[in-house]
Amino acid sequence: MRLNRWLGRKEWPVVLALLLIAGALWAFLEIADEVIEGETGAIDRLLLRAMRSQADPTDPLGPRWFEEMMRDFTALGGIGVLTLIVITAVGYLLIMDKPRAALAVMFAVGGGALLSTLVKMGIDRPRPDIVPHDSYVSSASFPSGHSMMAAVVYLTLAVMIARVRPHWRLKAYILFCAVAISMLVGVSRVYLGVHWPTDVLAGWFIGAGWALLCWALTLWLQRKGEVEDEAG
Secondary structure (H helix, E strand, O other): OHHHHHHOHHHHHHHHHHHHHHHHHHHHHHHHHHHHOOOOHHHHHHHHHHOEOOOOOOOEOOOHHHHHHHHHHHHOOOHHHHHHHHHHHHHHHHHOOOHHHHHHHHHHHHHHHHHHHHHHHHHOOOOOOOOOOOOOOOOOOOOOHHHHHHHHHHHHHHHHHHHOOOOHHHHHHHHHHHHHHHHHHHHHHHHOOOOOHHHHHHHHHHHHHHHHHHHHHHHHHHHOOOOOOOOO
């Protein structure tokens, strides 16, 4: 009870977010270190091959309709779909006369994209070469850009929406949907053979950490009156 008074009810979300950010950063750095040292090769190859026919590695598991569905899922983390979602969200905030909130969304997404590019260039991990790629790729493999940016976009928007919902069940449902979509995107990248599983795992961690960091910063600025409150 004393700790609750010391922090204040309104500070608990920020404290929790900071703890989650620290955990996500630690997990990402641990995975990155293992990848750089080549310690994840065996498990990566095992999981990647597990999603392919043992008789024919060019054939992903499941019927053709399932393969097509996985391509649909991977598109949810693609540049085109995410750009449309962000433009729609920013347009809504501008119409609601919340230009600084719109800028916060653009900063979160733009910063996440820049961070993804810099990490990819720094580690420069080759794409999987033990199975055919069932989706076009042109950049380095680590971390998964689709997984990271899906986490950044969907979690950023979900946290903003959930914060102004009155019921905890609705908040939990919104956040669950954002996490589920991000996970589907990541799994689809491995299924299509364009990422190692550790690429996806690292993408989830760094994407979630970045989204939470941007949310915590936005919440702090809102309490200072420098960014409009979504509920206002």
